[in-house]
Amino acid sequence: MLLIKELKKALGVALWFVFLTFPIMVIKVDPIERIIRYRWENAAYVAIVTFTVYLVMSFIKLRKLRVTADKKESKPSRNVIHSILNNKKQLAVLSFMILAIALVFPHFFSVYQTNVMTTALMYVVLGLGLNIVVGMAGLLDLGFVAFYAVGAYSYALLNYHFGLGFWVVLPIGGALAAIFGIILGFPVLRLRGDYLAIVTLGFGEIIRLILENWGEFSQGPSGISNISRPGFFGMDFSLETSIMYMYYIMVIGVIVTIFIVNRLQDSRLGRAWIALREDEIACQAMGIDKRKTKLAAFSLGAFWAGLIGVVFAAKTTFINPASFTFLESAIILSIVVLGGMGSIIGVIIGAFILILMPEYLRALSEYRMLAFGGVMVAMMVFRPQGMIANIRRTYKFEKQK
Amino acid sequence: MDYFIELLFSGLTRGSIYALIALGYTMVYGIIGLINFAHGEIYMIGAFTAFIVATVLSIYGFPLLAIIVIAGVAAAVWSSAYGYTIEKIAYKPLRHAPRLSPLISAIGMSIFLQNYVLLAQTSDFLPFPALIPEFEFMEPVAHIVGSSDLVILITTTIVMLILTYIIKFTRVGKAMRATAQDRTMAMLVGINVNQIISATFIIGSALAAIGGLLIASHIGQINFYIGFIAGIKAFTAAVLGGIGSIPGAVLGSLVLGLTESFATGYVSSDYEDVFAFSLLVLILIFKPSGLLGKAETKKV
Structure with a gap:
C-alpha cells in the first residue's frame, strides 16, 4: 500500500x-x-x-x-573524530601519522599532485582565517577574498617595482591585509547580520573593481606576470624543486596556523569572540569591549588571508583580478560552514574536500561546478551543522565518592 | 540639459528593473529572514525562458503582440515554478537550522543553476529578439528617451501597483504581512505558513521573470551569467532601502539606478559598480538599517 x-x-x-x-x-x-x-x-x-x-x-x-x-534514546552526536580529539594519546599518534604522510607526499606523487595539495593547504589556512571571523566571532564576511587580493597584490607590486623577495613581503602582505581588515571593520562595527554581509561583499567587489580599472596601479585585467618564486638563502631552484619547496612552506604554514588558531580559541580573546557571537548585549554587559574584539577578529582573519595571498602570488607567479571574484569568497565560506563552523578540524577537512573534489572530478570537467553546487545544497540539507560540529566546552561536575 | 534628461531616464529604467528583482529579495527576507542568493538565477532563467519561447514563436511566425504576451507569461510561469521548487528543496528543510546554513545552501543553488543553464544551453551571448517596437510618437524625443525605456517604466509601474494591491488588500497579502511580523503568531491564528512562504517565492520569482524579459529585450543579449551581477545589484538596492521593506526596495533601487546612471554619464563608466557599492557603504554607515528600514530595538 x-x-x-x-x-x-x-x-x-x-x-x-x-x-x-x-x-x-x-x-x-x-x-x-x-x-x-x-x-x-x-x-x-x-x-x-x-x-x-x-x-x-x-x-x-x-x-x-x-x-x-x-531506540528512542540516541546518544549526543559525538563521533569517532571527537573521541580521538579528546584522547591525547590517540591524537598524538594520529597527528604524527598525518605529518609523516604529509612530509613524504611529494616524493611519492607527481608534481601535479603536489601542486594540487599545496592549493588545498592554502585553502586550509584561508578557511582557518575566515573561521576566526565567521565561526568564532559570528560576523558573516562575504568579501574575505579582498584581503587575499591585498596580500597577493602587495607581493606582486613590491616585487615588480622594488624587487623585494617573498620572505620580506610575507609579513608586509599580512600586515597590509590586517590594516585593510581594520579599515573595513571600523565602518561596519554598528551593522548587524545581513547588513554586515552585504557591506563586506561590496567591499570585496570594490577592491576587485579598483584592481581591474586602475590600470596605472595594478596593470588592470591583464594582471602582473613574472613574479619571483620564493628563494632559500639565494639558491636557485628548478621548477620541480620550487614546487616542492612551496609545498613544504605550506605544510609548515598550516602547522603554525593550527597551533596559533588553537591557542587563540582558548585564549581570553577567543572566548570573548564566542561570547560576542552568542549574545552581543550579554557580552557587553560582561565588560567585553565590543569594538576592540570585533576589530581584532577582522584584522586577525584578514592577516591570514594576506599571508596566503602572498603565497598565492608566489606560487602562480601571475595574478590578475579575475582570481579574486565573489565565487572565491563563497568557496572559502563554504569550507568553513561545510566543515562545521568554529571547529578547527572541521574546517581542515572541509578545505580538503572542497578543493580536492573539483580537482579529481576534472574527468567530468564540464559537470564539476554543477556537482559542486549540488553537493553544497545537499550537504546543508542533510547536515546543516557541518561535517564535524563544534562541541562546546562544558564543565563536568563529578560526584564525590 | 538633454544629456541630463537622458541620464535621468536611463537611471529610472535601470532602477525600475532593479526594483523588480529587489522586491523578490526583500519579500523573502521579510518572511523567512533569508538572503535568497539564487534569486538572481531565477531572473536569469526567466530571461532564458522568454528568449527560448520568443525565438520559437517567431520562427513559427506568430505576430509580435502574441509573442510578447506568451513569452512574458511563460517566463513568469517557469520562473515561479523554479522559485517554488528551490524553496522546497533547498530552504524548507533548513527552517530551523543555524542561520548561515540556508545562506550556503542558496549560494550552492546559485552555482548549480548557473551551470545547469550553461550546460543545457550555451555559454555564448545569445541575441535576444527585440520584443519592444519603436513607437512612432516617440520619434521626436527618441534620442533622449527610447521606446523601451518608456515601456519598462510603464510596465514596472503597473506591476508595482498590482503588487501593492495584492499585499495591502487580498487575503494572501494580509497573511504574508502577518507571517512577516510574527511567524508563530500567524500560525496560531490559522495561517498556513508553508503555503504563504511558497506564495512569496512564487510572486517574487514572477516579478524577477518580468524584469528579466524587459531587461533582456532592452539590452538585446543574454547569457547564463547575467543573474549574478543583477542579483547582487538588486540585493544591494534592497539593503539600501532597508531589507524587508517593500517601498524601501523600490526607493533603494531607484536611488541605485540613478546613482549608477549619473556616475557613468558624468564621471566614468569604468567605476559604475564602485559607485554603487560605495553608496551602499556610505548609507549604511550613517543609517545602519537602510533608508526605510526600521531600526530594531531589542529588549533585554
Whole structure:
C-alpha cells in the first residue's frame, strides 16, 4: 500500500521536474540560423533521475523513522573524530601519522599532485582565517577574498617595482591585509547580520573593481606576470624543486596556523569572540569591549588571508583580478560552514574536500561546478551543522565518592 | 540639459528593473529572514525562458503582440515554478537550522543553476529578439528617451501597483504581512505558513521573470551569467532601502539606478559598480538599517 503511494508520488515529482526543465533542457534554438532542436532524450533522463532520487530518499527517510522508533534514546552526536580529539594519546599518534604522510607526499606523487595539495593547504589556512571571523566571532564576511587580493597584490607590486623577495613581503602582505581588515571593520562595527554581509561583499567587489580599472596601479585585467618564486638563502631552484619547496612552506604554514588558531580559541580573546557571537548585549554587559574584539577578529582573519595571498602570488607567479571574484569568497565560506563552523578540524577537512573534489572530478570537467553546487545544497540539507560540529566546552561536575 | 534628461531616464529604467528583482529579495527576507542568493538565477532563467519561447514563436511566425504576451507569461510561469521548487528543496528543510546554513545552501543553488543553464544551453551571448517596437510618437524625443525605456517604466509601474494591491488588500497579502511580523503568531491564528512562504517565492520569482524579459529585450543579449551581477545589484538596492521593506526596495533601487546612471554619464563608466557599492557603504554607515528600514530595538 505504502509502496504504491510512494511510487505515485515519485511519478508526480518526476513529471513536475520534466515540466520544470522543459524549456531549458529540451528546446535549443539557434536565433541566427533560425533552427529549433528538440532534445526529447533529456526529458527522459530528467524523469528517470528524479524518479529514482525521490524513491531512494523516501526509502532512507522511512528507514530513519523506523530506526529512531526502535531506540528512542540516541546518544549526543559525538563521533569517532571527537573521541580521538579528546584522547591525547590517540591524537598524538594520529597527528604524527598525518605529518609523516604529509612530509613524504611529494616524493611519492607527481608534481601535479603536489601542486594540487599545496592549493588545498592554502585553502586550509584561508578557511582557518575566515573561521576566526565567521565561526568564532559570528560576523558573516562575504568579501574575505579582498584581503587575499591585498596580500597577493602587495607581493606582486613590491616585487615588480622594488624587487623585494617573498620572505620580506610575507609579513608586509599580512600586515597590509590586517590594516585593510581594520579599515573595513571600523565602518561596519554598528551593522548587524545581513547588513554586515552585504557591506563586506561590496567591499570585496570594490577592491576587485579598483584592481581591474586602475590600470596605472595594478596593470588592470591583464594582471602582473613574472613574479619571483620564493628563494632559500639565494639558491636557485628548478621548477620541480620550487614546487616542492612551496609545498613544504605550506605544510609548515598550516602547522603554525593550527597551533596559533588553537591557542587563540582558548585564549581570553577567543572566548570573548564566542561570547560576542552568542549574545552581543550579554557580552557587553560582561565588560567585553565590543569594538576592540570585533576589530581584532577582522584584522586577525584578514592577516591570514594576506599571508596566503602572498603565497598565492608566489606560487602562480601571475595574478590578475579575475582570481579574486565573489565565487572565491563563497568557496572559502563554504569550507568553513561545510566543515562545521568554529571547529578547527572541521574546517581542515572541509578545505580538503572542497578543493580536492573539483580537482579529481576534472574527468567530468564540464559537470564539476554543477556537482559542486549540488553537493553544497545537499550537504546543508542533510547536515546543516557541518561535517564535524563544534562541541562546546562544558564543565563536568563529578560526584564525590 | 538633454544629456541630463537622458541620464535621468536611463537611471529610472535601470532602477525600475532593479526594483523588480529587489522586491523578490526583500519579500523573502521579510518572511523567512533569508538572503535568497539564487534569486538572481531565477531572473536569469526567466530571461532564458522568454528568449527560448520568443525565438520559437517567431520562427513559427506568430505576430509580435502574441509573442510578447506568451513569452512574458511563460517566463513568469517557469520562473515561479523554479522559485517554488528551490524553496522546497533547498530552504524548507533548513527552517530551523543555524542561520548561515540556508545562506550556503542558496549560494550552492546559485552555482548549480548557473551551470545547469550553461550546460543545457550555451555559454555564448545569445541575441535576444527585440520584443519592444519603436513607437512612432516617440520619434521626436527618441534620442533622449527610447521606446523601451518608456515601456519598462510603464510596465514596472503597473506591476508595482498590482503588487501593492495584492499585499495591502487580498487575503494572501494580509497573511504574508502577518507571517512577516510574527511567524508563530500567524500560525496560531490559522495561517498556513508553508503555503504563504511558497506564495512569496512564487510572486517574487514572477516579478524577477518580468524584469528579466524587459531587461533582456532592452539590452538585446543574454547569457547564463547575467543573474549574478543583477542579483547582487538588486540585493544591494534592497539593503539600501532597508531589507524587508517593500517601498524601501523600490526607493533603494531607484536611488541605485540613478546613482549608477549619473556616475557613468558624468564621471566614468569604468567605476559604475564602485559607485554603487560605495553608496551602499556610505548609507549604511550613517543609517545602519537602510533608508526605510526600521531600526530594531531589542529588549533585554
